Amino acid sequence: MKALEAYAANMFAQTPFHLALMGVAAYMTHRSSTAPTPPSKDNEIVREAKPMERIFQVSGKVVGQMGSATKYMTWASAGCTAAVLLAREYPSELSTAVLQKLLPAGIGAAARIQPTPVVLAGYVLTVVGAGIRVACFRALDRFFTFQVTVKEGHQLCTRGPYSIVRHPSYTGWCIQSVGIALWSCCAGSWAREAGLLERPTGMAAACVFVGVQTYIWLCIVLRCGQEDAWLRKHFGKGWDEWARTVPYRLVPFVY
Numbered sequence: 001m002k003a004l005e006a007y008a009a010n011m012f013a014q015t016p017f018h019l020a021l022m023g024v025a026a027y028m029t030h031r032s033s034t035a036p037t038p039p040s041k042d043n044e045i046v047r048e049a050k051p052m053e054r055i056f057q058v059s060g061k062v063v064g065q066m067g068s069a070t071k072y073m074t075w076a077s078a079g080c081t082a083a084v085l086l087a088r089e090y091p092s093e094l095s096t097a098v099l100q101k102l103l104p105a106g107i108g109a110a111a112r113i114q115p116t117p118v119v120l121a122g123y124v125l126t127v128v129g130a131g132i133r134v135a136c137f138r139a140l141d142r143f144f145t146f147q148v149t150v151k152e153g154h155q156l157c158t159r160g161p162y163s164i165v166r167h168p169s170y171t172g173w174c175i176q177s178v179g180i181a182l183w184s185c186c187a188g189s190w191a192r193e194a195g196l197l198e199r200p201t202g203m204a205a206a207c208v209f210v211g212v213q214t215y216i217w218l219c220i221v222l223r224c225g226q227e228d229a230w231l232r233k234h235f236g237k238g239w240d241e242w243a244r245t246v247p248y249r250l251v252p253f254v255y
Helices: 002-032 052-089 093-102 107-112 117-143 168-185 200-235 237-245
Strands: none
Touching: 002 052, 002 117, 002 168, 052 093, 052 107, 052 168, 093 107, 117 168, 168 200, 200 237
């Protein structure tokens, strides 16, 4: 009995921390997945020689759509997790109904939804990755867009995250996407413990997420080369000096 009481007390102590960390992760994902500037005009978008032009046009649209989908998916997952946590901590007829609705695997699954080490790592990676992207938004200001563009008065940005790697917003996206996958789908998460990932629709959704993210990651590698070529052509010696100071594209000492 004492062990059960200690377990319940520990779970209650975890819940506020879990809710707070999840809320921060969801908010930061929303910020980092929302374009900080209006959509680029057609005459501002950098055109690449075919066939690469088509690839980058598609990837730009996918990134924009995926940003919106990521926001909605993250808030939905966080909202369902929060509802289960609160219903678990404050038993009532309403909370029982909530648990029955959100936990197809059974109400007992509610006890397994907790900030496991993997889930915690997911939250941290999400906040770190999103934070990097938000820092890039601030460093580039009105020049940050989801597509490679040339705007009036365009300047080479070498401050903030751009003093560490040349394409930090892409680094942030990759870190953030890994984090979201960890806290949304691994043991201890609502989707996993509710049994949603064992259903065909859940498995299909997870496969689509992984597939789209893989496509984006491949496009990121290609776009790094495209953007470097354009920046070198546009800024000349300024870019050469920056590239010597910041030799890595995405990960320091790796790539």
